[in-house]
Amino acid sequence: MSDTAPDMLPGMQRSRWSGVRKHTFLCCVSLVMLYPLLWMVAASLKPSTEILNTASIIPSHVDFSSYRRGWFGLDVSFGTFFLNSLIVSVLSVIGNVMTCSLTAFAFARLHFPGRNLCFAIMLGTLMLPYHVVLIPQYILFLNLGWIDTFLPLVVPKFMATDAFFIFLMVQFFRGIPRELDEAARLDGCSAWRIYYKIMLPLSIPVLATAAIFSFIFTWDDFFAPLIYLGDPGNYTSQVALRSFIDSSNQSDWGGLFAMSSLALVPVFIFFVFFQRLLIEGIATTGMKR
Amino acid sequence: MRERMTGAASFGGATRPPRTSKLQSIREGYGFLMPWLAGLLGLTLGPALFSLYLSFTKYDLVSDPKWIGMGNYVRIFSTDPKFWIAMKVTFTYVFLSVPLKLGFALAIAMMLNKGLRGLPIYRALFYLPSLLGGSVAIAILWRQVFSSGGLFNQVLAMLGIKGMGWVSTPETALYTLVLLTVWQFGSSMIIFLAGLRQIPADMYEAASIDGASPRRQFFRITLPLLTPVIFFNAIVQTIDAFKAFNSAFIISDGTGGPVNATLFYTLYLFQEAFSFFRMGYAAALAWVLVMIIGCITAISFFMSRYWVHYDE
Amino acid sequence: MASLTLSKVTKRFGVFDAIKDIDLSVEKGEFVVFVGPSGCGKSTLLRMIAGLEGISGGELMIGGALMNDVAPAHRGIAMVFQSYALYPHMSVRKNMAFALETAGMPKSEVTARVGKAASILQIEALLDRKPKQLSGGQRQRVAIGRAIVRDPQIFLFDEPLSNLDAELRVQMRVEIAKLHKELGATMIYVTHDQVEAMTMADKIVVLRLGQVEQIGTPLDLYNAPVNRFVAGFIGSPKMNFLNATLLSVSGAGAEVELADQRLLIPRGLASAQSGRIELGLRPEHAMLSGGDIALGRMEVILVEHLGGNTLLYGKLADGQMLTVQVEDQARTQAGDSVEIFTQARRCHLFAENGSAFTPV
Numbered sequence A: 001m002s003d004t005a006p007d008m009l010p011g012m013q014r015s016r017w018s019g020v021r022k023h024t025f026l027c028c029v030s031l032v033m034l035y036p037l038l039w040m041v042a043a044s045l046k047p048s049t050e051i052l053n054t055a056s057i058i059p060s061h062v063d064f065s066s067y068r069r070g071w072f073g074l075d076v077s078f079g080t081f082f083l084n085s086l087i088v089s090v091l092s093v094i095g096n097v098m099t100c101s102l103t104a105f106a107f108a109r110l111h112f113p114g115r116n117l118c119f120a121i122m123l124g125t126l127m128l129p130y131h132v133v134l135i136p137q138y139i140l141f142l143n144l145g146w147i148d149t150f151l152p153l154v155v156p157k158f159m160a161t162d163a164f165f166i167f168l169m170v171q172f173f174r175g176i177p178r179e180l181d182e183a184a185r186l187d188g189c190s191a192w193r194i195y196y197k198i199m200l201p202l203s204i205p206v207l208a209t210a211a212i213f214s215f216i217f218t219w220d221d222f223f224a225p226l227i228y229l230g231d232p233g234n235y236t237s238q239v240a241l242r243s244f245i246d247s248s249n250q251s252d253w254g255g256l257f258a259m260s261s262l263a264l265v266p267v268f269i270f271f272v273f274f275q276r277l278l279i280e281g282i283a284t285t286g287m288k289r
Numbered sequence B: 001m002r003e004r005m006t007g008a009a010s011f012g013g014a015t016r017p018p019r020t021s022k023l024q025s026i027r028e029g030y031g032f033l034m035p036w037l038a039g040l041l042g043l044t045l046g047p048a049l050f051s052l053y054l055s056f057t058k059y060d061l062v063s064d065p066k067w068i069g070m071g072n073y074v075r076i077f078s079t080d081p082k083f084w085i086a087m088k089v090t091f092t093y094v095f096l097s098v099p100l101k102l103g104f105a106l107a108i109a110m111m112l113n114k115g116l117r118g119l120p121i122y123r124a125l126f127y128l129p130s131l132l133g134g135s136v137a138i139a140i141l142w143r144q145v146f147s148s149g150g151l152f153n154q155v156l157a158m159l160g161i162k163g164m165g166w167v168s169t170p171e172t173a174l175y176t177l178v179l180l181t182v183w184q185f186g187s188s189m190i191i192f193l194a195g196l197r198q199i200p201a202d203m204y205e206a207a208s209i210d211g212a213s214p215r216r217q218f219f220r221i222t223l224p225l226l227t228p229v230i231f232f233n234a235i236v237q238t239i240d241a242f243k244a245f246n247s248a249f250i251i252s253d254g255t256g257g258p259v260n261a262t263l264f265y266t267l268y269l270f271q272e273a274f275s276f277f278r279m280g281y282a283a284a285l286a287w288v289l290v291m292i293i294g295c296i297t298a299i300s301f302f303m304s305r306y307w308v309h310y311d312e
Numbered sequence C: 001m002a003s004l005t006l007s008k009v010t011k012r013f014g015v016f017d018a019i020k021d022i023d024l025s026v027e028k029g030e031f032v033v034f035v036g037p038s039g040c041g042k043s044t045l046l047r048m049i050a051g052l053e054g055i056s057g058g059e060l061m062i063g064g065a066l067m068n069d070v071a072p073a074h075r076g077i078a079m080v081f082q083s084y085a086l087y088p089h090m091s092v093r094k095n096m097a098f099a100l101e102t103a104g105m106p107k108s109e110v111t112a113r114v115g116k117a118a119s120i121l122q123i124e125a126l127l128d129r130k131p132k133q134l135s136g137g138q139r140q141r142v143a144i145g146r147a148i149v150r151d152p153q154i155f156l157f158d159e160p161l162s163n164l165d166a167e168l169r170v171q172m173r174v175e176i177a178k179l180h181k182e183l184g185a186t187m188i189y190v191t192h193d194q195v196e197a198m199t200m201a202d203k204i205v206v207l208r209l210g211q212v213e214q215i216g217t218p219l220d221l222y223n224a225p226v227n228r229f230v231a232g233f234i235g236s237p238k239m240n241f242l243n244a245t246l247l248s249v250s251g252a253g254a255e256v257e258l259a260d261q262r263l264l265i266p267r268g269l270a271s272a273q274s275g276r277i278e279l280g281l282r283p284e285h286a287m288l289s290g291g292d293i294a295l296g297r298m299e300v301i302l303v304e305h306l307g308g309n310t311l312l313y314g315k316l317a318d319g320q321m322l323t324v325q326v327e328d329q330a331r332t333q334a335g336d337s338v339e340i341f342t343q344a345r346r347c348h349l350f351a352e353n354g355s356a357f358t359p360v
Helices: A016-045 A065-071 A078-109 A115-127 A131-143 A151-159 A163-174 A178-186 A191-202 A204-220 A223-228 A237-248 A253-285 B022-054 B071-078 B081-113 B119-132 B136-145 B151-158 B170-183 B186-198 B201-209 B214-242 B246-251 B265-275 B279-307 C042-050 C092-102 C107-121 C136-148 C166-183 C194-200 C218-223 C228-233
Strands: C002-013 C016-027 C031-035 C057-062 C077-080 C154-158 C186-191 C203-208 C211-216 C240-250 C253-258 C261-265 C275-281 C293-305 C309-316 C321-327 C337-342 C348-350
Touching: A016 A065, A016 A253, A016 B081, A016 B119, A016 B136, A016 B151, A065 A078, A065 A253, A078 A115, A078 A151, A078 A163, A078 A191, A078 A204, A078 A237, A078 A253, A078 B022, A115 A163, A115 B022, A131 A151, A131 A223, A131 B022, A131 B265, A131 B279, A151 A204, A151 A223, A151 B022, A163 A204, A163 A253, A178 A191, A178 C077, A191 A204, A191 B022, A204 A237, A204 A253, A223 A237, A237 A253, A237 B136, A237 B246, A253 B119, A253 B136, A253 B186, B022 B279, B071 B279, B081 B119, B081 B170, B081 B186, B081 B214, B081 B265, B119 B136, B119 B186, B136 B151, B136 B170, B136 B246, B170 B246, B186 B214, B201 B214, B214 B279, B246 B265, B265 B279, C002 C042, C002 C186, C016 C042, C016 C186, C016 C211, C031 C042, C031 C194, C042 C057, C042 C077, C042 C154, C042 C186, C077 C136, C092 C107, C092 C136, C107 C136, C136 C166, C166 C186, C166 C194, C186 C194, C194 C218, C203 C218, C203 C228, C211 C218, C211 C228, C228 C275, C228 C348, C240 C321, C240 C348, C253 C275, C261 C293, C293 C321, C309 C337
Parallel strands: C031 C186, C031 C203, C077 C154, C154 C186
Antiparallel strands: C002 C016, C002 C057, C203 C211, C240 C253, C240 C275, C253 C261, C275 C348, C293 C309, C293 C337, C309 C321
């Protein structure tokens, strides 16, 4: 998607005044929307006495004590939680990118009997609520002895279960000229070689998009870790934040906000650096998840 | 004359050139699909069938599943008041949050579309909540913002209005969740922006030469041509809304409270499965959810014939 | 031994035959052009030879071996695509070496082959660039280079010049012809442009609706088209077709009535019946003076001056439209009435079903 706005359309010339009004309105909306976020980050930097009972986002002085308190606010430190989140997220990224791109390549480029049926089923699973498979999956992982490990969170990602990414990649692969595959076939390439020598190098943007979304979704995932992780030492940051609320009895808002802010940092970094990829990913698939 | 080797011989000297056949294309295709197929059978279709079976049983993870026929479904629809509470909460949430979210997304997209300076900045700012919104951190923030001593009441106090504990009051708790969803309108807005960009500019040029006012252009050109995008967005968001879980769980401490005011369907299902270990009953609830989503999708597609404009 | 033989080759999509019973033999070193209007199946046929499309029926032999089910890379062919299909992420050198590396050829030989092809095409200086950094003509050369390094039995070209501008197209046309001489390789070339076909081919295959209309040298097709379609497709400006009546056929030729004139054309058809026929006359064969038969007067409606020659568009006595090409810059103006002559041997006759009367 291009950032350049289309030219003003004839018949729609508006006065400078209406432009100013519009900008004012949009600025106000943005401010109202983002104020809670700013306030939370600001609150995490305030001395704990200042946090509540004020709507201001300007601390009297910057104080990192909330971070220290929050980091060690539970029996296990947040260092462990963030590390756990990181491990799970990185493994999920690897699994998703590898297996979804393999699947998408087959759907976008190979001809074989049953392909269209498989593709339709894949799109169908996009609509299927996770809750239908939740309980049998839980029983399965329970019987495999995987409860309280990262395996239930990570192994499905190595089986291309996230149809969203397959769909995203199929859309992108279809845009790559078919002549390149044909030329490669004439050059003696097997399907596998076309996949990793031609397709993957040309698909870096979509692979990156999938990787980033995959990371964010996994990082933010709450439901699966909530169900599968029992020992606090295995908690991901999201589950840890939740037990922080319970344990602190809502008294230590500073520590909670500090850790919440930290949990948002990775997502925010991706937003800052890869915004364009994320926006394109949403625009091409028409869905966020 | 120069002697040329056949392609096969000159390339590595294979004695028999490999043949392309149907069998090979099957091997190739399903080779690439292997991980997905394994996942589909082992983690999606298999479990789905098993949960269908479980939904006709009584099962607590400890003793073997006991076949009770339609028992679970009968109980869901006749003697389970909590099911109907969850239905009411969920439907209220879905049918408030989705139209509001899409309406807001479309309105902002329309404002951003028409050659506005600073579009990328606004787009980024409006998108940020949508990207962060899935996080537990945001739900925690929301819980504080609308608590009795929270940010929202601070602001109200500055305006001289006395607030209340929005999250802890049964009458308002659900609306804070609706607001949280509407707050994340950014991704829908991006989809609308992409859709608006697809409408050729010369169509507006033709319309303005024909003397159509901007208002008329919106209702006669923009809106009809955007209906496929609106429809798609509505379906996706509706399905998503039925599956909402995190925010209600965090805000109500997993209870669905106060007084079941935020008892989302998925939350109820979770409680049945993992608090009371009524796995059979929870499986039945899951299948009822599938049927509800299926019906609503089917009705939407049926209705779409009357308002969605397709080129073909 | 023929380099390529097709016998009864067919391509079926459902009930529709995209290619039907094609028989063709291409000799070693020949330059063969497939030509025809869009949708005639010429690209499909080329892709079947390449192995990119399956063959539904018939036999495809390359170098004496049956190739119907052989993988594209092992058919001993190389192809130049319309879009060039250069790998965007690889340098020119990598693009050219890719097939050889895939086949596991020793590095030294790969380097040698790429270097040789680059020198033939004079693209040594471009070897480390990416396709994005090349002009259209340069990309074209690289695409050809990628084919050359494989030292194929047959080169296949799929409308390779259609993405170039007019000037470059003429230049590349000459270069490909030169390359053909230099390499002495068999080449099959697909185009919809009859000028390309006429100028480059040793042998032209005219296709329509998946079937061969005529195979022959460019001049064969020009001088003796077997039917109305080939006559209309080959030659520019297009041949005139005039309604006429066949009176009788004798050993000397056919007696024809056209615009109230009786003409004897030295052409015969085995089973000719008297009745309606069409007389085909190329604009360059209609003359304002000379010739051995007169077609009567033509009222000039429009004059186009092309500099080297002039096109006159006009109406014959019976109202039929006729285009006449005269050498040099004619003085004739719109509204003038001119006498039209031609040579009897330049006239073509087509029966009602479109097939041509053969010369006697």
